[in-house]
Amino acid sequence: MTSVDKPTTAPPTPDQEARTDKAVTEAALFEAFGGVRGMVETVLPGLLFVTIYTINKDLHSSAIAALAVSLVLVAVRLVRRDTVKHAFSGVFGVAFGVVFAMMTGNAKDFYLPGMLYTLGLGLAYIVTTLAGVPLIGLILGPVFKENLSWRTRNPGRKKAYAKASWAWGLILLAKCAILFPLYWWADTAQLGWVLVALKIPPFLLAVYLTWVFLAKAPPPIDVFAEMEAEERAEKEREAAAQGGPEA
Template sequence: MSVSNQPGGEPATQLGTVRVGPEEDAAAEAARQAAASKEAADTVMQAFGGVRGMVDMTLPGLVFIVTYNITHQVSAAAWAALGLSGLFVVARLAKRETVQHAFSGVFGVAIGAWIAMKTGKAEDFYLPGLLWNVGYCIVFAVSALVRWPLIGVMLGAVTGEMFTWRRQNPGRLAAYVKATWAWVVIMGIKPVILFPLYFTHNVNLLGWLKVALGIPPMLLAMYVTWQILLKAPPPIKAQLDEEPEEQPAGADRS
């Protein structure tokens, strides 16, 4: 703001452009990056189906063990769990929601129910899930070792960065590797605890612990991932190839 004298001798004020110093620029950029990192971190729950997705995959196991304790029949318990999984899919379809996690739950329950009814052993209902947990941890560990962390692969499509973290954002690649290892460690707790129980044929203890270890470890893994991504560099959005501009009619195409 500058001051000048008018012909009558009275001072007049003239507003000038407010200039922002480098400190303000740096603070604004830091705030922008922090907001972008938080937005990206908040996509963790969305990518894994949220609480609803975890419930869809956990409740059938609870229904199985409750029904088995009431009826003492493997087939009745298996059909009850499978029926609940089917209801979850129908409910999501009716609401036009994503059925990815509900369908994965039905698939796992169907295999477990089929094996349990074939062998007549209630503990076999949980065998596919235990094997899935082991395979899950192995695949995640391998992806981290080869620097293609699955957490980055899964979240890239949600955040819009796709695979820019692979070559353009080394800090984010390191964060995804760290988060993937966190999932290996946390989710690896389940098979370490449950597999020995499977071989003891203690169906009740196996079933109740399977339910108890369903949601809490996933929530913990999501929280740890959220904390890691909160401190990571913000994602670099993937740039789609621009389509060539259309030439006006009658333009020279030579």
Template sequence: MTNPPGGEHAAPHALITDEPVETPEQAAARQAAASKEAADTVMQAFGGVRGLIDTTAPGLVFIATFTVTHKVSFAAWAALGLCVLLVVVRLLRRETLKHAFSGVFGVAIGAFFAMRTGKAQNFYLPGLLYSVGYCLALAVSALSRWPLIGVMLGPITGEMFTWRTQNPGRLKAYTKATWAWVLIMGLKPVILFPLYFTGDVNLLGWLKVALAYPPLLLAMYVTWRILLTAPPPIKAEVPAEDE
């Protein structure tokens, strides 16, 4: 029996695999890409900076106008006028009207309540009721394993609803993010409803403006952090069209 080349004590050859070893630079680049994708997904779902402005600016105009004039109808029409202006600007730029129209409807309902009752604080009542309903819907969706954050982000990521049946880690992440939204966004009605009942319109209005961005940005940040550690989305298969 002959010994292999190199003798009995020759070192075994290293195992050779076809899988490339990821370098630290490649890992950092992959993490950066995942971070950007998660951030872009969250921002796109809420209309980006323009969407945030469209849904917040009318409330600022209302309380600023009311503080100066002390006239409910004047403040309500000023807020509605700004909404219409935002819609026109988006039309001229051929941009989506989804967030602008949501602002118009919200302001229109609030303006109707305020002018009909003659009480400026009723401008904020529909929004407060919406906040409560939104939090309840989020909670119910999480309990029913149809977390709303996943429903909103699925079409944007291209996974649609594969996270429910094929990606349990992604379902867990969306459920966790949805509960985070319940807790964070639930702070607004908890803080603002007592002020509504006191009738202090100035404090209610300015505090609502102050709370417009911080809870929303915090909820978006928490969602981004959760998605960073979640499994990547499984893209939904699109059936080929028959030629």
């Protein structure tokens, strides 16, 4: 076969590279935030709590059911050997809510730890962005295998992370602006149903905006690939030095 006959692989076009970058960004966000299953694990305990409480107005049975379903979700992930971080975070959140509500005897306090966490997280997104280290970059950097390279080596990506962090922070704070007045004015069932309704839409909006900002940003710098390349080059240099010209 001549060189003319050999098949050649055309380099990817800019449009193909852009589509690939967007697909990688989408997959990474899906992994980082748990996907559909993570959303179900986030919503189900609170939904079960407010459903049972709406029916029987019993704090103990509602709290036990919510905690039990959280533990079942973790057990399922452990059996399937899946990532358990989202399920475990759900268990801890529900457990704090159960303990707090049991201590105060106020069913609305089941939701208070989660609301305070949301408030703190929203403020953390804003504060870290103002400090020049946007939180969403700290979360997603390892997922994209870029670690903190975006801070000094990829200014376009740092700008995208800053925009995304602003989006997350403002969305979470807006959510808190709805929930905290309801904590004081509404009853437990009303607060619970509003909280369940506000679980997914703001989250999806924040994830979508993050995807939009990152899809338009420069691609991440794969620092792991750079480290591996440097290790290979070092080994090659050592091998060349050991096998140098004989006298």
